[in-house]
Amino acid sequence: MFFTGPQERKRINLGGASSNTSLASLTDQAKARREERILLKKRNDSATRIQAWWRGVAAAKRTRAQMRQVFEQNVDRITGLRCLVLMGRDEEVLGQWSQTMVQRGEASLFAAANQPSWLVLVRQACFLLLRSVAASPQAPNAVPHLKVINMLVAADTATRNTGPQGRETTANILLHLSRRGLYPFLAQAIRFTTIADGKSSTSLPLLVPLATVAFSVSLADSEAYRNSVSASILSSPSRCYRIGYHYDASRISHLLPSTGADGLHGASHLHIPPPNALDGAPAPTAAATGTAQSRSYDSDSDDEAHRPVVSVVTSFTAAPPPPLPTLDARTQKRLQSLVATSHLNDLLRITQKQPDAARRALFDLILALEGIWPAKRTDILGAIVVGGSGTSVIKELWRGSVRRASATSILQEYARPASPSDPNLPAVLFLADLYNHALLTMGDDEFFAQQTTPQGSRNPMSTDELIVLTRLLLDIAFGLYQGRQDVDASETTETFGPKSVRFTWEEVREKVTKCLVAIHARDSRRRFTPDDHWLVSNQIDIKSFVEAALFEEQQLSSNNSRAVTTRQIARIAPRLGILHNIPFSIPFHTRVQVFRSFILNDIVLRGEDNRYAPRFAITVRRDHIAQDGFDRLREADLKGRIGITFIDQFGEEEAGIDGGGVFKEFFTSLCREVFDTDRGLWLANTNNELYPNPHAYAVEPHNLNWYRFIGRIIGKAMYEGILVDVPFAGFFLAKWLGKQSYLDDLQSLDPELYNGLVFLKNYTGNPEDLALNFTVATEDFGVTKTINLIPNGSNIPVTKENRLQYIYYVSHYRLSRQIKQQSEAFFEGLSEIIDPKWLKMFNQQELQQLIGGTDQPIDIDDLAGNTQYGGLYDANHPTIVSFWRVVRSFTQKEQEKLLRFVTSCARPPLLGFKELHPHFAIRDAGADELRLPTSSTCVNLLKLPRYTTEKVLRAKLLQAISANAGFDLS
Incomplete structure (x- = not known):
């Protein structure tokens, strides 16, 4: 052993303690010997470690x-x-x-x-x-x-x-x-x-x-x-x-x-x-206080299980974020010049006669700038449109690249996410972005104009070209929404070329979808595409699709995923993603069936499918239906069963049990009152379509509560399948779908303002001569107010370069900002009854049909096949046979009057008269042929006397339905 020294024999005293040795000296001696032994052990241990280290170093050197x-x-x-x-x-x-x-x-x-x-x-x-x-x-x-x-x-x-x-x-x-x-x-x-x-x-x-x-x-x-x-x-x-x-x-x-x-x-x-x-992994939730400490370790070993954690954090108290990195003024100026209108127009002009490769590179650059500056996207695209190059660029993109693009080729790149290289995809995306932006300030008269007109410039794409383009975009979008089981669009990042622009497939899908929806909106108002153009029924099995969509909705409902976003739905529920983003690709009739199935599933989950489920009973005065309904149902669960008892003018309860008909009567009367424009909550446009009153008093808290209540009422009607004969303005219905309204919607609200904005858009002189700025004037209670459309708008003149932005902001103010609070209150109430996700399966026109029924002619055979009879009547009674013969001879308007007379709504149910509740019914009203037919709209019942001739039956029936005579509450 190293460091041991001479060994001493242990001394043993057998003669007892010496008389001259004290107890203290013995204790000191024992302590000294103990310390000596400890020191000796440390020396031995150190020697052992040094030897081991030396052997290790030598072995490591040999091994290395x-x-x-x-x-x-x-x-x-x-x-x-x-x-x-x-x-x-x-x-x-x-x-x-x-x-x-x-x-x-x-x-x-x-x-x-x-x-x-x-x-x-x-x-x-x-x-x-x-x-x-x-x-x-x-x-x-x-x-x-x-x-x-x-x-x-x-x-x-x-x-x-x-x-x-x-x-x-x-x-x-x-x-x-x-x-x-x-x-x-x-x-x-x-x-x-x-x-x-x-x-x-x-x-x-x-x-x-x-x-x-x-x-x-x-x-x-x-x-x-x-x-x-x-x-x-x-x-x-x-x-x-x-x-x-x-x-x-x-x-x-x-x-x-x-x-x-x-x-x-x-x-x-x-x-x-x-x-x-x-x-x-989820972040720690420790609440310890103090400062975070960290220490770094270096290790050549790859065994991470035994490697120390990189940081030891003793506090997760939120710290103020560090300041944003700042760029010097020179760099900022250079960066901003990339998106300047003059710079972009110069590039477009310089490359006008350059080879196709140079133009494609320029378009790729502009597309990249959109992604880099999302806040400047509107300015970037607007610069191209306003600068006069928009029409030529759109034509060039279409004829030079997009027309030759193949949805199959693009989707094959998606199916193998390695190095996608389809050269046409950048052009497709840029065209979709640019054309969608051009549509924001393009009126319908311009859209459908095939040449330059006094009302506006021609649409850069003909309707025939749009038919081809929309089919290409629809195939791409549908393929990306449907996807593959082993590929997630959100995880596939690169889309084309490592040296070019990069977008995720999810971003590609979103750009394509926005353009599709914008073009489809025009086609919904004035059809220019062939029948079944928008449908993908030949690519899927509709029955299996519907079953899968219902299953996905049940999964979301069971997970309480009502607040999930449209983009998240597209990722986790592909069929619902299609229904919510490109719903027009699925037949309308199918989507209505899905909508009713969603509601039925919700009823079952709530246990309301039991006919003996308790009712929420209220009393309503006949002459105060709207106010009593507001007071008693404002906070009630309207998804449940509601029992109505009417109080007559003498304060007495009316006899009868509400089997559904009394509630329908109450509901019809309530809607008639709350949507009356004389009450001040609603205004009607030139087409007699309703929208919230933009007046200042409409945003008072009490009136906003009324909008919320009316939204709940409309939601109840849609939930119960009750048709409400109330037409809403398209721009207001767009709010239900979370969409913005633009210039094309303004014509139905304010034709004079619309014509003025179209004039400004196509004005060939200097717009500054018109002395416009970024403000609008409104009048409340006789006082005119000036509203800035943008900060400091009163000091910003409208110029040739910014006039499209001015048109956009004016349209947005009139169609959205003025009725923002009213619309939000209404939609808040509607959303309590109807899941907003369900509404996204429809556009504005389809939503109107969902509320008030279809505009299709009445199918008399369907009505006759779903009619119930009472009293002496059955399907073979002579009066009934004569009745249907007379009804079939009516004009369409007369048939609608009859349907309104009996059911209070002139439109048939979307899924046919089997969906009308209660069913259409005809009951014997006696043999007095001098009497007119009467009806009980609360139960959809026609009370028809036993007329013996078709001539008398026809005359009496027309007299009743034309004068709205004979309404009977019994």
């Missing part, structure tokens, strides 16, 4: 030499990779490996990818390379290191060499690097590189793509990665300025989550998540 020899013999094999990882921070070994991989190419790098340990080894090797670059980005090995890292984290490269699992492999490597400080390492390397070499650096072009590569694959928490990029790399203005020389601008939109004040797609705040947020 052996591994180095094995590595050099297997540099491009997995054995060599394993040796590299075990040797760790050996710069010479790392340099030899990365140079070999670069020389032999990506095939050699991924050659062993099918072996189980390859991924574990290669991601640790990737980390070692990254750490080496961060420590010395100017070293000779930095460039090959970065080339290898870029190959390993490129989804296209991985997919090309390993197959469909390549994207998952890339995500795994990136996740590992991010946990171990990818972005801080990159920031350090970029900082050292820009300081040392600036723009001439050979490493910088390889470093910059790594900052955004995480957004080309689906990772656990993309928001966390964006924040990491923002905090580590974009927080330095000088760093941003330097890397901008090597950066693909089309990828900026993937960096930052929201739009800053300057309109650039930038972070509204920067927040560094806890480490496990990068792993997709």
